[in-house]
Amino acid sequence: MITADKFLIPARELGFNFFTGTPCSYLKPFINYVIDTDGFDFVDSVNEGDAIAIAAGATVGGKRAVVMFQNSGLGNAVNPITSLTYTFNIPVMIITTLRGEPGGPADEPQHELMGQITTAMLETMRLKWAFFPQTEEEVAPALKAADEYMKKHNQPFVFVMRKDDIAEYKLQKKPAASKKDFSITHTDHFELDYKARTTRTPVLEVLQKSVALSAAVIATTGKTGREFYEVGDQKNQLYMVGSMGCALAFGLGLAMVKPKLKVIVLDGDGALLMRTGSMATAGAYKPKNLVHILIDNEAHDSTGGQGTVTGGVSFGTIAAGFGYDKIYSTDRLEKFSEIVEEVKKNDVVTFVHMKTQKGSPEKLGRPKVTPAEVSVRFAEFVQSK
Numbered sequence: 001m002i003t004a005d006k007f008l009i010p011a012r013e014l015g016f017n018f019f020t021g022t023p024c025s026y027l028k029p030f031i032n033y034v035i036d037t038d039g040f041d042f043v044d045s046v047n048e049g050d051a052i053a054i055a056a057g058a059t060v061g062g063k064r065a066v067v068m069f070q071n072s073g074l075g076n077a078v079n080p081i082t083s084l085t086y087t088f089n090i091p092v093m094i095i096t097t098l099r100g101e102p103g104g105p106a107d108e109p110q111h112e113l114m115g116q117i118t119t120a121m122l123e124t125m126r127l128k129w130a131f132f133p134q135t136e137e138e139v140a141p142a143l144k145a146a147d148e149y150m151k152k153h154n155q156p157f158v159f160v161m162r163k164d165d166i167a168e169y170k171l172q173k174k175p176a177a178s179k180k181d182f183s184i185t186h187t188d189h190f191e192l193d194y195k196a197r198t199t200r201t202p203v204l205e206v207l208q209k210s211v212a213l214s215a216a217v218i219a220t221t222g223k224t225g226r227e228f229y230e231v232g233d234q235k236n237q238l239y240m241v242g243s244m245g246c247a248l249a250f251g252l253g254l255a256m257v258k259p260k261l262k263v264i265v266l267d268g269d270g271a272l273l274m275r276t277g278s279m280a281t282a283g284a285y286k287p288k289n290l291v292h293i294l295i296d297n298e299a300h301d302s303t304g305g306q307g308t309v310t311g312g313v314s315f316g317t318i319a320a321g322f323g324y325d326k327i328y329s330t331d332r333l334e335k336f337s338e339i340v341e342e343v344k345k346n347d348v349v350t351f352v353h354m355k356t357q358k359g360s361p362e363k364l365g366r367p368k369v370t371p372a373e374v375s376v377r378f379a380e381f382v383q384s385k
Ligand SMILES: Cc1ncc(C[n+]2csc(CCOP(=O)(O)OP(=O)(O)O)c2C)c(N)n1
Pocket: 079, 220, 221, 222, 223, 224, 242, 243, 244, 267, 268, 269, 270, 271, 272, 297, 299, 300, 301, 302, 303, 308
């Protein structure tokens, strides 16, 4: 057993000062210490997969990030580990606990199977891992191995933390007071019939023309990224192939570590429904430079146009409920253009709900630039800001 500072202070000396994750009782002293101690940032993520994406965004922004979670949530993180950090070469440190450790202390039945397969799952995902150091002497070599592996391979490194690896640490900081006066008065401004709405490409053209190189733009998986690439490939654009629903969490991580850079996330309705919880994190942490634009065609257009359930969903009301400061909605391209001009000047976390119809240009291609190339180019762009 070690105290949290024995690992965290040397980790911070190596540059690991951005932490995110979803709690586990084993992690309590660790998270508490990070929250209490100057020189660490902590983002409380609603989901382990979102935590991976938040950390990935922070890493691309130039930070070294650590994700902490319970092994129960490893499943929630599989998709962004395989499609985001692996595919885009983003080295985040992951600390997963090992509830239900085989041969370990008695644990709850829900941890039994996951405890038996946790390290096998890490191996299957081809993740380099080691047990979390249990003595002070083990800390320096463990961190050195992780640091060197991450730098050499640009891939995550995982520590597996067992029960009582970290000594008790009581949280000193008081949590923020809860809000009591909710009165949400958001009104959507949708006028057109479905078929009278624009398709996606003109929306992307308007946005790109207006934004040019003044912001980092993250385009969600599927046809949004593909069409955005066709509209014109630029170094400030990241096409998030895969990791459906992670665009907002990634943009949030980036926006938090690059407060002077405007970060625009282009989301899809299917993707946002998959990970709506990340809106709560965006609304709570309120990065002033974050603009979240939803292109809502009420369909999984990229996979054949199957309907989503967003025909009756007021995302603007949801965004207001989650604490976004400025909210726009429209189904008209001219209005969208005006909104983009306005949000460029806004200095608050912003949500834009743009209704479109489904449909793409015929013979839509795929980005010829690889995710690994996009990652390097995009990181250079954002880190120069
Ligand atoms: C985790 C995950 N599940 C499913 C898919 C397959 N998939 C790719 S794009 C897509 C539809 C996305 O819908 P939406 O966000 O509304 O974007 P649109 O296709 O309408 O532009 C789906 C289901 C995936 N890439 N990842």
